[in-house]
Amino acid sequence: MPIDYLPILIMLLVAIVMAVVSLAMPHMLGPKIFNKAKQETIESGKLNYGDARRRVPVQYYMVAMLFILFDVEVLFLYPYAVLFWDLKWFGLVQAGIFVLLLVESYVYVWKKGVLNWE
Amino acid sequence: MDALRLLTPEITITIFAFAIISLDIAWNDENKSRRILPWLAFAGGLATLLMIFYIWPHVDQYNYTAATDAGREVPMLAVDRMSLFFKMIAVLTVILVGLSAGEYVEKHTPFRGEFYGLMLLAGLSIMLLVSSTNLIMIYLALEFLSITSYILTGFLRRDARSIEAALKYFLYGALASGVMLYGFSLLYGATGSVDLATIAGSLETTQAGLVVAAVILMLAGFGFKIALVPFHQWSPDAYEGAPTPITAFLSVGPKAAGLAVLIRVMVVALPAFDVNWTPILSLVAIFTMSVGNLVALWQTNMKRMLAYSSIAQAGYMLVGLAAWSAAPPSAVAYLGGVDAIMLFLLAYMFTNLGVFAIAIILENQMGTSEIADYAGLIRRSPYLSVALLIFFLSLVGIPPTSGFIGKLFVFGAAVNQGLYVLALFGVFNSVISVAYYFGVLRNVFFEKGSDESPIRVGVAMNTVVTITVVMTLLIALYGQPFIQLAADSAQILAANF
Amino acid sequence: MLPIPLSWWLTVSAALFSIGVFGALSRRNAIGILMGIELVLNAVNVNLVAFWRYVIPANVEGQIFALIVISVAAAEAAVGLAIVIAVYRRRHSAAVEELDILKH
Numbered sequence: 001m002p003i004d005y006l007p008i009l010i011m012l013l014v015a016i017v018m019a020v021v022s023l024a025m026p027h028m029l030g031p032k033i034f035n036k037a038k039q040e041t042i043e044s045g046k047l048n049y050g051d052a053r054r055r056v057p058v059q060y061y062m063v064a065m066l067f068i069l070f071d072v073e074v075l076f077l078y079p080y081a082v083l084f085w086d087l088k089w090f091g092l093v094q095a096g097i098f099v100l101l102l103v104e105s106y107v108y109v110w111k112k113g114v115l116n117w118e
Numbered sequence: 119m120d121a122l123r124l125l126t127p128e129i130t131i132t133i134f135a136f137a138i139i140s141l142d143i144a145w146n147d148e149n150k151s152r153r154i155l156p157w158l159a160f161a162g163g164l165a166t167l168l169m170i171f172y173i174w175p176h177v178d179q180y181n182y183t184a185a186t187d188a189g190r191e192v193p194m195l196a197v198d199r200m201s202l203f204f205k206m207i208a209v210l211t212v213i214l215v216g217l218s219a220g221e222y223v224e225k226h227t228p229f230r231g232e233f234y235g236l237m238l239l240a241g242l243s244i245m246l247l248v249s250s251t252n253l254i255m256i257y258l259a260l261e262f263l264s265i266t267s268y269i270l271t272g273f274l275r276r277d278a279r280s281i282e283a284a285l286k287y288f289l290y291g292a293l294a295s296g297v298m299l300y301g302f303s304l305l306y307g308a309t310g311s312v313d314l315a316t317i318a319g320s321l322e323t324t325q326a327g328l329v330v331a332a333v334i335l336m337l338a339g340f341g342f343k344i345a346l347v348p349f350h351q352w353s354p355d356a357y358e359g360a361p362t363p364i365t366a367f368l369s370v371g372p373k374a375a376g377l378a379v380l381i382r383v384m385v386v387a388l389p390a391f392d393v394n395w396t397p398i399l400s401l402v403a404i405f406t407m408s409v410g411n412l413v414a415l416w417q418t419n420m421k422r423m424l425a426y427s428s429i430a431q432a433g434y435m436l437v438g439l440a441a442w443s444a445a446p447p448s449a450v451a452y453l454g455g456v457d458a459i460m461l462f463l464l465a466y467m468f469t470n471l472g473v474f475a476i477a478i479i480l481e482n483q484m485g486t487s488e489i490a491d492y493a494g495l496i497r498r499s500p501y502l503s504v505a506l507l508i509f510f511l512s513l514v515g516i517p518p519t520s521g522f523i524g525k526l527f528v529f530g531a532a533v534n535q536g537l538y539v540l541a542l543f544g545v546f547n548s549v550i551s552v553a554y555y556f557g558v559l560r561n562v563f564f565e566k567g568s569d570e571s572p573i574r575v576g577v578a579m580n581t582v583v584t585i586t587v588v589m590t591l592l593i594a595l596y597g598q599p600f601i602q603l604a605a606d607s608a609q610i611l612a613a614n615f
Numbered sequence: 616m617l618p619i620p621l622s623w624w625l626t627v628s629a630a631l632f633s634i635g636v637f638g639a640l641s642r643r644n645a646i647g648i649l650m651g652i653e654l655v656l657n658a659v660n661v662n663l664v665a666f667w668r669y670v671i672p673a674n675v676e677g678q679i680f681a682l683i684v685i686s687v688a689a690a691e692a693a694v695g696l697a698i699v700i701a702v703y704r705r706r707h708s709a710a711v712e713e714l715d716i717l718k719h
Contacts, residue, residue, distance in 0.1 A: 058700060061696065061700065065692075065693040065696055065697070066693075068689050068692075068693065069689055069690060069693050072685060072686045072689040072690075073686060075682055075685065075686055076682070076686070079679070079682070101136070104136060104139070104140065107143065108139065108143055111143040112143070253680070254676070254679065254680050254683060257680075257683070257684070257687070258683060258687065261687045261690075261691065264691075265690060265691060265694050268694055268695075268698065269694060272698050272701060275701045276705075278705045278706070278716055279716050279717060281698060281701045281702050281705060282702065282714045282716055282717055283717060284698045284701075285645060285698050285699065285702050285711070285714060286714065286717075288694070288695050288698055289639075289645065289648050289649075289652075289695075289711070292649070292652045292691055292695060293636070293639050293648075293651075293652055293655070295691075296635070296639075296652050296655035296656055296659070297636070297655065299655075299656065299659045299684065300632055300655065300658060300659050300662070302659070302680075303628075303659045303662035303663050303666065303680075304662065306662075306663065306666055306676070306677060306680070307625075307662065307665075307666035307670055310666075310670050310671040310674070311671075311674075311676070312676045312677075312680060354717075355717040358717050359716075359717050
């Protein structure tokens, strides 16, 4: 029934009114002072520098790729976690080998100095 | 013999691969003990080979039936005679390539541990691929093989040719595997299973259109790995730019693996599906042979010429599969034609790795692999020249060499099934191939080279050349055991575990 | 009953696949080609999960397959980007038509 959706419509209207009012009120009532600090892009309290379109050091991509790889490999632990009790010791050994291989690749990355920034 | 023991070859090679990589990071660059890493890889290969021989007599007692019910058990691998045969090919390739790579690797790259570790892992990926009976496992193993191949192709990362080859190989390969995977997903949707045997069971009741689309997309992926025309464009570039030992590996390993998985999918999953494969396979075989041979005529670089030559050789192997598909589907697993492919592959492996061993020796000494630089080789090294002659005779298929036996069986299988035109094309193509192989030999025997200094050959290299020469001749002169081996190996299981 | 018919999912996935293949074939930048390939893989994932939900919900093979595709795609992209970086360091460009050292 369309009537059942009435609360959602009311909710939507309230949300729109709230948004418009809270944006319009300070605009109309507040004092308008512009200065350089206010015009800057907000950067969580940090000072801005440079342009967004600049080269990022290649180290960044190395770390980003490694992060994605390890992040995605951990995905396989989810199905294992679901079946943890069913798989008993055999599953634990298998998961252990899996984690061991991940650790080995982490040690490899570490020893090869990929994680050093300089 | 329990399930885990059937996997001892894979487990062995994995342990060795990770041992090599671990020792490589544990020892720093100055450590003298790093010199044992190549020998550790060699030992790993031999141990794996021993494990394969150890399992060999036991496989037929363990013909588990496929777990076709929709329960939790999803069969992934089959350890049958066919997969063991292809595993043997993979491990022999890794051993021979590893032996012949020693000096080349020493000269060109500081990353030796990674090289040998990745070689073993590439061998592992082939071993997994040839026994996969499940779309998930096929995809996983195929990608494993692809990724290790990309890295090995671009291994000389300061060499512009090597990385260019790697990028081309990667871009073609990633797209091909994506397309193949789309085919997998359609097949999964059409049949409701990822297990090849279950797929075979439900194919009769599904919509043909979806399955045809799926199979064509899948063939693109397998064809890419085997470098069948029209999916071969990557191979000349990848072969020319890759480090030469890796070129040798690429010309045998992935081809054998792709062929094995193609055979398994055709034999296990698709026979129930009512499409006549013979014309399709025949056409692809004819194009692959002809394009490979005709383009090879114009090549001036040895590696590039061998790339086209190995495309043509893959075409000959496909003739065997076409012959299999032409046979009436009578028994559970009639595999005439498949044994011919295996015999051909065995001969091709020894011959091609031998040719590449010579190419590596000459590249180590001269720094190039242009055919023009092979001039006057007979004065510089009579042994290598004669070996090259034997290998080329075998690649053309002239007795008394193993290539002759291989071609005899493959074309014989085609004639047996009445595919006369296909066999005729094969013979005709062999005649064309004489031209370019003998172009090289003319340089070697009759031209005068500028440099007359003798070629020095290391112990490992000498071993490889000698082994390959002996095997190339032995398969022809004392062929019975090898023919028997191929016939025994043509035995496919739907699934083990 | 599931409100959206299976064919809608398959249409979305087919569109993704086509866009991906088109992108991979028409892009000149290696990174662009890689993005096209990623689209193809995502089309596969949509297919797999949709088929799993609609055709054989009892059997989680489709879900597992999708998980594996995601992780393999990440590994493949990592290797691909590493190769692109190596090429870029040599040639100062990731445009594929400039890769012409090896004869065509």
